[in-house]
Amino acid sequence: MAFPGWGDPLSPASTHVSPYYIENTIEDTSVPNIVTAVLADYRGYDTMFETAVIFSAGIACLFLLRRMKRKKTDFRHYRHMATGITLRIEQGGKIHPTAKEFERIDGLWVPHDLIIRTTGRFIIPFIQIFALYVIAHGHYSPGGGFQGGVILGASFILFAISNDLRSALNRMGERLTAFFYTAGVSLYAGTGALCILLGANFLDYSALATILLVDPVTARSYGILIVEIGVGIAVMAVMVILYYNLVSAGKFDEGL
Amino acid sequence: MIWQLDLVILTFVIFCGIGAITIKDLLGAAILFGAYSFMMSLLWAIMGAVDVSFTEASVGAGVSSILFVAAVFRTTRRTKD
Numbered sequence: 001m002a003f004p005g006w007g008d009p010l011s012p013a014s015t016h017v018s019p020y021y022i023e024n025t026i027e028d029t030s031v032p033n034i035v036t037a038v039l040a041d042y043r044g045y046d047t048m049f050e051t052a053v054i055f056s057a058g059i060a061c062l063f064l065l066r067r068m069k070r071k072k073t074d075f076r077h078y079r080h081m082a083t084g085i086t087l088r089i090e091q092g093g094k095i096h097p098t099a100k101e102f103e104r105i106d107g108l109w110v111p112h113d114l115i116i117r118t119t120g121r122f123i124i125p126f127i128q129i130f131a132l133y134v135i136a137h138g139h140y141s142p143g144g145g146f147q148g149g150v151i152l153g154a155s156f157i158l159f160a161i162s163n164d165l166r167s168a169l170n171r172m173g174e175r176l177t178a179f180f181y182t183a184g185v186s187l188y189a190g191t192g193a194l195c196i197l198l199g200a201n202f203l204d205y206s207a208l209a210t211i212l213l214v215d216p217v218t219a220r221s222y223g224i225l226i227v228e229i230g231v232g233i234a235v236m237a238v239m240v241i242l243y244y245n246l247v248s249a250g251k252f253d254e255g256l
Numbered sequence: 257m258i259w260q261l262d263l264v265i266l267t268f269v270i271f272c273g274i275g276a277i278t279i280k281d282l283l284g285a286a287i288l289f290g291a292y293s294f295m296m297s298l299l300w301a302i303m304g305a306v307d308v309s310f311t312e313a314s315v316g317a318g319v320s321s322i323l324f325v326a327a328v329f330r331t332t333r334r335t336k337d
């Protein structure tokens with residue numbers, strides 16, 4: 001067989017491909033993290049399709065699970081706040097949400113505790129700031145767009161778990177999440193298209209030097225930052241929409 | 257690296273994998289998936305691939321476990337077979 005040996009340091013991949021990236025990343029792109037530079041610049045086409053795959057996974061979950069109509073076997077629970085009486089309304093009926101005397105309670109889950117809500121309120125801003133740090137610092141440390149996007153999505157899921165699903169839907173509803181995951185993929189593909197409009201190849205970020213008014217090497221670094229932000233936004237929104245669809249079985253009203 | 261540490265973590269990986277498919281309580285299987293993901297993250301960190309390790313830690317411990325728990329919440333807790 002003509003394959004190189006396992007972990008052979010003299011194989012063609014280790015003598016031609018890896019040394020090129022290790023030696024030339026700093027002077028081509030001025031990004032110290034070689035993994036991020038390879039992912040987002042040298043092999044940026046693959047990362048764009050990877051983001052499109054994540055987007056289509058969110059869309060597929062939406063297609064499989066989302067249910068808009070109310071069936072005859074659905075029931076809802078309401079509590080009259082003044083007296084504490086709990087109503088159960090069968091056969092798909094409901095009380096209009098502007099009726100202030102009744103609040104809707106979940107049928108399958110216990111009321112949310114004050115300790116869990118307060119702890120979530122303390123921790124969630126720090127998780128979000130850490131996630132934004134991971135996205136922005138992907139040039140120098142391990143991390144980048146995908147990891148920061150997952151952590152940011154996990155912070156929204158934590159908010160939905162510690163409070164109600166309905167209060168999470170008030171803050172980050174279905175349409176806003178749909179806007180975010182489309183905007184993330186469009187940001188990535190749009191940066192590539194902008195490079196074509198400025199005269200270079202697709203996803204060749206040195207063409208952005210004329211718009212951003214820097215030299216081509218720094219323009220590649222900024223291009224990597226822009227596409228990482230696009231990936232982060234798309235991943236965050238897909239994690240949130242996956243959780244919303246799974247935990248409420250498509251109806252978006254009750255949940256964990 | 258330290259081959260004893262590698263061997264211990266690999267043993268945990270095998271036990272978590274076999275356990276996750278034979279256990280009858282589905283919530284326990286979801287937790288075992290989370291443990292499996294954490295062990296794989298440690299293995300990749302030992303091999304020096306810190307970006308992959310970070311990704312596996314955030315996805316496995318953060319999002320994948322909670323998605324499994326949400327799916328178990330909406331279906332049965334005990335497996336049907």
